[in-house]
Amino acid sequence: MTYTVSVRGLRKSFGGKAVLDGVDLDVASGVIFALLGPNGAGKTTLIRILATLIRPDAGTVTVAGHDLLADPVAVKRAISLTGQYAAVDEMLTGEENLRMMARLLHFAPRAAKARSAELLAEFGLLDARARLVKTYSGGMRRRLDLAISMIARPRLLFLDEPTTGLDPRSREQLWGTVRGLADQGVTVLLTTQYLEEADQLADRIAMLDHGRIVARGTADQLKSSLGGEVVRLHFGDGDGYQRALGALTILRADQRLRTIEVGTDGSAASVHDLLGTLRTAGAPASRVSVGRPSLDDVFRSLTGGIR
Numbered sequence: 001m002t003y004t005v006s007v008r009g010l011r012k013s014f015g016g017k018a019v020l021d022g023v024d025l026d027v028a029s030g031v032i033f034a035l036l037g038p039n040g041a042g043k044t045t046l047i048r049i050l051a052t053l054i055r056p057d058a059g060t061v062t063v064a065g066h067d068l069l070a071d072p073v074a075v076k077r078a079i080s081l082t083g084q085y086a087a088v089d090e091m092l093t094g095e096e097n098l099r100m101m102a103r104l105l106h107f108a109p110r111a112a113k114a115r116s117a118e119l120l121a122e123f124g125l126l127d128a129r130a131r132l133v134k135t136y137s138g139g140m141r142r143r144l145d146l147a148i149s150m151i152a153r154p155r156l157l158f159l160d161e162p163t164t165g166l167d168p169r170s171r172e173q174l175w176g177t178v179r180g181l182a183d184q185g186v187t188v189l190l191t192t193q194y195l196e197e198a199d200q201l202a203d204r205i206a207m208l209d210h211g212r213i214v215a216r217g218t219a220d221q222l223k224s225s226l227g228g229e230v231v232r233l234h235f236g237d238g239d240g241y242q243r244a245l246g247a248l249t250i251l252r253a254d255q256r257l258r259t260i261e262v263g264t265d266g267s268a269a270s271v272h273d274l275l276g277t278l279r280t281a282g283a284p285a286s287r288v289s290v291g292r293p294s295l296d297d298v299f300r301s302l303t304g305g306i307r
Helices: 043-050 072-078 094-104 109-122 138-149 168-183 195-201 219-224 238-247 268-280 295-303
Strands: 003-014 017-028 032-036 058-063 079-082 156-160 187-191 204-209 212-217 229-234 252-254 259-264 287-291
Touching (some): 003 043, 017 043, 017 187, 017 204, 017 212, 032 043, 032 168, 043 156, 043 187, 072 079, 094 109, 109 138, 138 168, 168 187, 168 195, 187 195, 195 295, 204 219, 212 219, 219 295, 229 268, 238 259, 238 268, 259 268, 268 287
Parallel strands (some): 032 187, 032 204, 079 156, 156 187
Antiparallel strands (some): 003 017, 003 058, 204 212, 229 259, 229 287
């Protein structure tokens, strides 16, 4: 298998505090790879290192076949970074934004015009090419931002929370665009706060917590690690809820709603044993429901649920 990113023993500290603590990571070529983790887990620091914006304290990194420290210029030529907010000029048209950036990337005038036309069509912006960007919707701005990042097609595209602030329809449209980039062979490294987004888009997922990778795999593999199903328990009074907290290994709890979620293997016997544990603890549930575990359940079980 060919890897676009290969990381070994990566470490970075700020003010004596370890932010990355021996990270090992491989990202296969042509996949959408999601990096998840709570705030402060080290996601942004890892992306900044891979994008050559800061140097690691220790470890080795190879991006698109180039050593990050020995040849950062080659790494920069192989990557593109799209941040949380669209970096476009609102007082220019969509086409003018693209042509300007192409010229800054040393495209000849005719080549810049041709590449801009290609990208406007590819990203569904051809009809809006002559409109000022300030009239674009949020989804259109994000698509234009992505189009700009693809002027010189990168080997590796960083997407930092690409759908922040978008409505559900615009989010789904952008998901389709990102899938299309991966189908064309672009490796996409995605950070997102929307676990549904990672579940829908990512071929592989890694979860980062306290500077370490705590889980990795496909969405289905991560969800299956919790067991076959999640049992949701609702308690009619606070005393029963508190006793249940002490008796069970929980995935998620909501004190306001007095609900607790617990992983099981999905068998009737495991649910029967769970209810028996509650009876023994003097904490019978008033309502019980069973469902498949979600990526959110995995996230909370591994990181404590604080994003």
